Amino acid sequence: MADAAASPTGWGRTGGGGFRKPSVLPGFGITLGFTLAYLSLIVLIPLAALILGAAGLGWDGFWAAVLKPRVLASLQVSFGAALAAALINAVFGLAVAWVLVRYDFPGRRVVNAAVDLPFALPTAVAGIALTELYAPNGWIGGLLEPLGIQVAFTPLGIVVALTFVGLPFVVRTVEPVLQELEAEQEEAAAMLGAGRLATVFRVVLPAILPALLTGFALAFARGVGEYGSVIFIAGNLPMVSEIMPLLIVIQLEQYDYAGATAVATLMLAVSFALLLLINLLQHWMRARHDA
Amino acid sequence: MSIDIRGISKRFGSFAALESVDLRIEPGELVALLGPSGSGKTTLLRIIAGLETADSGSVLFDGEDALRLHPRDRQVGFVFQHYALFRHMTIFDNVAFGLQVRPRARRPSKAEIAERVRELLSLVQLDGLADRYPSQLSGGQRQRVALARALATDPKVLLLDEPFGALDAKVRKELRRWLRRFHDRMGITSLFVTHDQEEALELADRVVVMNRGGIEQAGSPETVYREPETPFVYEFLGDVNRIPCTIDGGQARLAGLGTPLGGVSGQSGPAVVYVRPHEVELLPADPVSATGRIRRLYEVGPLVRAEVDHAGTLLEVAIPSDGREIGLRAGDPVRVNFRKGFVFMDGRAGAEPMALAPFRTAAGGNAIHRL
Numbered sequence: 079m080a081d082a083a084a085s086p087t088g089w090g091r092t093g094g095g096g097f098r099k100p101s102v103l104p105g106f107g108i109t110l111g112f113t114l115a116y117l118s119l120i121v122l123i124p125l126a127a128l129i130l131g132a133a134g135l136g137w138d139g140f141w142a143a144v145l146k147p148r149v150l151a152s153l154q155v156s157f158g159a160a161l162a163a164a165l166i167n168a169v170f171g172l173a174v175a176w177v178l179v180r181y182d183f184p185g186r187r188v189v190n191a192a193v194d195l196p197f198a199l200p201t202a203v204a205g206i207a208l209t210e211l212y213a214p215n216g217w218i219g220g221l222l223e224p225l226g227i228q229v230a231f232t233p234l235g236i237v238v239a240l241t242f243v244g245l246p247f248v249v250r251t252v253e254p255v256l257q258e259l260e261a262e263q264e265e266a267a268a269m270l271g272a273g274r275l276a277t278v279f280r281v282v283l284p285a286i287l288p289a290l291l292t293g294f295a296l297a298f299a300r301g302v303g304e305y306g307s308v309i310f311i312a313g314n315l316p317m318v319s320e321i322m323p324l325l326i327v328i329q330l331e332q333y334d335y336a337g338a339t340a341v342a343t344l345m346l347a348v349s350f351a352l353l354l355l356i357n358l359l360q361h362w363m364r365a366r367h368d369a
Numbered sequence: 370m371s372i373d374i375r376g377i378s379k380r381f382g383s384f385a386a387l388e389s390v391d392l393r394i395e396p397g398e399l400v401a402l403l404g405p406s407g408s409g410k411t412t413l414l415r416i417i418a419g420l421e422t423a424d425s426g427s428v429l430f431d432g433e434d435a436l437r438l439h440p441r442d443r444q445v446g447f448v449f450q451h452y453a454l455f456r457h458m459t460i461f462d463n464v465a466f467g468l469q470v471r472p473r474a475r476r477p478s479k480a481e482i483a484e485r486v487r488e489l490l491s492l493v494q495l496d497g498l499a500d501r502y503p504s505q506l507s508g509g510q511r512q513r514v515a516l517a518r519a520l521a522t523d524p525k526v527l528l529l530d531e532p533f534g535a536l537d538a539k540v541r542k543e544l545r546r547w548l549r550r551f552h553d554r555m556g557i558t559s560l561f562v563t564h565d566q567e568e569a570l571e572l573a574d575r576v577v578v579m580n581r582g583g584i585e586q587a588g589s590p591e592t593v594y595r596e597p598e599t600p601f602v603y604e605f606l607g608d609v610n611r612i613p614c615t616i617d618g619g620q621a622r623l624a625g626l627g628t629p630l631g632g633v634s635g636q637s638g639p640a641v642v643y644v645r646p647h648e649v650e651l652l653p654a655d656p657v658s659a660t661g662r663i664r665r666l667y668e669v670g671p672l673v674r675a676e677v678d679h680a681g682t683l684l685e686v687a688i689p690s691d692g693r694e695i696g697l698r699a700g701d702p703v704r705v706n707f708r709k710g711f712v713f714m715d716g717r718a719g720a721e722p723m724a725l726a727p728f729r730t731a732a733g734g735n736a737i738h739r740l
Contacts, residue, residue, distance in 0.1 A: 265453070268441055284455075
C-alpha cells in the first residue's frame with residue numbers, strides 16, 4: 079500500500095488527507111454512499127421517528143407509560159423467554175451443527191434441510207403446529223400433563239416457540255467454523271494425552287466460542303422480536319404470558335399510539351444494549367487470540 | 370526406544386497407501402521417510418502415532434505391541450506440518466497443555482509445570498515469548514513451539530510430519546541444522562517425513578525412500594545416494610539424465626556415442642543409462658568427432674549449467690567453474706563423456722525386477738572443465 083501511495087503516477091494519493099487509506103479496491107465512495115443511504119431509509123429513519131414519537135410524551139409521560147406493571151411484566155416475559163430459548167439453542171444447536179459437520183449418516187441431507195425450515199415457515203404456522211402438539215390434549219402435551227407440566231398457554235410455551243424459530247441461527251453460524259477447525263488440533267490434543275472431554279472443552283469449544291456467541295446473539299434477537307408463533311402458543315395472559323410485541327399491538331388497537339411508541343422505544347433500548355454487550359464480548363474474545 | 374514395523378498394510382478404498390511395509394528403527398536414531406506425495410510416508414507415520422489404524426501388520430515399541438494402545442498412551446510426541454498450535458492459548462498454555470490435561474494423580478504442581486515450560490522454551494530458544502499467542506509468532510517460531518509442546522510430556526519417540534514444509538527456504542535450512550544438533554543432544558528416537566531429498570540427506574542418520582506404498586531402499590544418506598538400488602531412488606535423490614541404450618556382452622551401446630561403455634554386468638537387452646549432471650564431461654571437439662552441441666550455458670553460483678543436444682536427447686550438465694572461464698560457448702560442438710552412472714535394465718513384462726549395474730569410465734584425459 080505504501081508503495082502505491084509513493085508511486086509516481088500519483089493515483090494512490092487521492093485519499094491522502096482523509097481517514098481513507100489508499101487502496102486498490104475500487105468503489106469505496108459509491109458503496110459507502112449506498113450503504114449509508116440504504117441503512118438510513120430502512121433502519122435509521124424509522125427508528126428515529128419512533129424515538130421522536132416517544133419524545134413527544136416528555137420524560138414524565140414516557141416513564142408513566144413504561145413503568146406500568148403490565149409493561150414491566152411483558153418486558154420480563156419477552157427477554158426472559160428469548161434468553162432461555164437462545165441458551166437452549168446454543169447447546170442443542172451446537173450439537174446439531176456438530177452432528178451435521180462431523181458425521182456422515184443416512185438422511186444427513188434431510189436433517190440439514192430441516193434445520194432451515196424455521197427460516198422459511200410462516201411463524202404463525204409454526205405457532206399453530208406447536209400449540210396443537212403441546213396443548214394438554216395434544217400428542218406431547220398429553221404426555222406431559224400427568225407429570226404436572228403444562229407447556230402451551232404458559233411462558234414455557236413461549237420458550238418452546240422461540241427455540242423453534244431460533245435454532246437455525248446457531249446451527250448456521252457454528253457450522254462453518256466447526257468445518258474449518260482442523261482435525262489436526264484435536265489430533266494434537268490426543269497426542270498430548272488429552273481425553274475426549276478435555277479435547278472438547280479445552281480445544282474445540284474455545285475455538286468455536288466466538289461463532290457460538292454470534293449464533294446465540296442472533297437467536298436471542300430473533301426471539302425478542304418474534305410475534306407470529308408466540309401469540310398462538312402463549313395464551314397471552316396479561317402479567318403472565320404476554321410478550322412485549324403483543325402488548326404494543328394491543329395498545330395500537332386501543333389507539334394508544336403514545337403508549338405503544340414508548341414501550342417500543344424501551345424495547346429498542348434494551349435490545350440495543352444487550353446486542354452491544356454481546357458484540358463487545360465477541361470483540362474482546364477475538365482480540366485475545368487474533369492479535 | 371526401538372520401533373519395529375512389521376508387515377503394515379493400509380488401504381483407502383481401492384487405493385493401497387501401504388503394502389506390507391517392514392522397517393526397524395534403532396533407539397536414538399534419526400530417520401527420514403522420503404518420498405513423493407502419495408508414497409505412503411505420512412500414512413506410515415500416522416499409523417505409528419495411532420492417528421490412523423493399519424489394516425494389517427504390527428508396530429512394536431521396544432518389542433511391545435503399540436497398536437493396541439490408545440494414541441495418548443503411546444508416549445509419542447507428534448509435530449504437525451502446520452503446527453496445529455491451539456490458537457486461543459498463549460505459548461505457555463500450549464506447551465503446558467500435555468501436562469495440564471494429565472489426571473490429577475500424575476499431574477505436576479503448578480510451579481513444576483511453570484518450571485518445565487520455562488525450561489522447554491529456553492531449550493527451543495523462545496525465552497520470553499510465553500505470554501504471546503501463536504498468531505504473533507513467525508512460522509519458524511511456531512514450529513519450535515510445536516516441538517516444545519510435543520516434548521513436554523517426555524515422549525519416547527518423536528514423530529515429525531513434514532516439519533519444515535510450511536517454512537521459507539532460509540528458515541528451513543536454519544531450523545533443520547538446529548534440529549540435528551537438538552537431536553544429538555536429546556538422543557530421542559525420531560522419525561520425520563519429507564519430500565525434500567536435500568533435507569533427508571542432510572538431517573537423517575538413515576534415509577528410507579518410499580514409493581507407491583512400499584520401501585524402495587533404506588540406508589545411510591551416503592548409501593542411498595551412492596548405491597541406489599532402483600531407478601526410482603536414483604531419480605528421486607537428485608537431477609538425472611536418462612539415456613536409452615542397448616546392453617550387449619557387458620557393454621552398453623548408447624545412441625550417438627561411438628565407443629560403448631564397458632564394465633556393465635547383467636543380461637543383454639534394452640536398458641537406460643542414468644547419469645547425474647555433474648558426472649557428464651564436455652570435451653571440445655571438431656564438428657566431425659563431436660557427439661553433441663551446446664544449446665545453452667548459464668552460470669548458477671559456483672556451477673555452470675549446460676544444456677546439450679546429444680543424439681536426440683537433451684542432456685543437463687553441471688560443470689564446477691568457481692567463476693573461471695570454462696572455454697565453452699553456446700553453439701559449440703562437443704564430445705560427451707560419461708564418467709559415472711548406473712545402467713538399469715528395462716523391466717520386461719512390467720513387473721520383472723530391473724537389473725542394475727554401476728559403471729565408471731576412466732577419467733577423461735583432457736576434460737576442459739578441470740583446467
